Amino acid sequence: MPRTARPRCRAALAALSSCVVLGCGTGATPQGDQPAPPSSAPTGAEYGVVTWASSADRIGEAVDGRGYRLLVHTSVGGSGLRVRLSNAFGDQPVTFGNVHVGLRRDGAALVPGSNRRLTFGGARTVTVPAGGIVYSDPLPGHVPAASTLAVSLYVARAGGSLTGHWMAMQTSYTTEGDHTAEESAANWKQRTGSWFYLDAVTVRPREGTGAVAALGDSITDGWQSTTDRNRRWPDYLARRLARSATGTVEGVANEGIAGNRVLTDVPGQSALNRLSRDVLSLPGVRTVFLFQGVNDIKAEPGATADELIAGYRTLIDRAHAAGKCVVGATIAPYKGWQEWDPAGEAVRRKVNAFVRYSGAFDAVTDFDRVLRSPYDPERILPAFDGGDHLHPNDKGMQAMADAVDLRSLDCRNALSSTREIL
Incomplete structure (x- = not known):
């Protein structure tokens, strides 16, 4: 984009802030009062591409009787926003009395005019059975990337597990x-570091756009990165994808769980x-990025290399059967963490050799090589160490991303990328 065009774009975006997410002049939305049945799982392009997700x-x-104002950061932009609400681990139904979405201004306060009601089958309320999920109806208007x-x-009625x-x-x-309808922060005083019920947001981006889902543990979840700054390695990856002039993968779903x-x-x-x-149920996911294994290794008793490799092969086979590419990442060094020992290190090295050289993955990213110290390859580089010798800091997260x-995140380019690495 020419430099002279950027100020005009920013001004236009500011002028349209009240239309973002909801669209101006789109007409009335059905306002039913009875709970709607849960939507079916996504089966077509009408569900778009995931722009944000977290693991349930x-x-x-x-x-x-509790309200939750959950702040989430988009990756790819688009129209027709939907949210996915999950009761996957509930043992009782949960009824959502109202659901709204808007643009955050600061803290719990929203950009004036941006907060809009979401509906479910045209109704304001929805009951999700134990173990179920539900998608909202699409919302008119455009949601910007980032x-x-x-x-x-x-939550009008709930009980049991959350x-x-x-x-x-x-x-x-x-x-x-x-x-939920209030844009002011006046009644939103209690802070939380968790997300509740919400596990995905989707949009309809330009045609042909896909997403990558990062399947991982606490490193992918972002532990030791700066809170509220979106500095997990998948966040840095999303920013790279947004800046890239080539490629069609722009959505990023962070599916990390600590431990x-x-x-x-x-x-x-x-x-x-x-x-x-x-991962596989998320709309638009084209590639699975697998970065897990250190918790299996350092457990007591720890997994053997053959057991972990067999697990990798099963994940790869299932993802391939679903038509997805799989990028494998080597396990990063963690000497200095309390559960490190030479036996576990031997397992890590054997598993990493499989990731690098087996050809089982469609492409490989060598996080071990990126993060390790040249003076002691069993340790993370001090400049990247978040302080516990296992989790990278912000700089380490960026180095990983x-x-x-980026070519490896598209199935059409993944095989050639693998050949270059090997």
């Missing part, structure tokens, strides 16, 4: 009662058991 887990007990949305939920994402690395807000393992369900469901829900060959 069981994170506590559900509460009636914007912070505030999705406000009012579904959400514990470690958001993002401040959101809660309240008592239904204040997660490939093989066993502690904590949360294993990568093997959550692949379908957290910078190491990804």
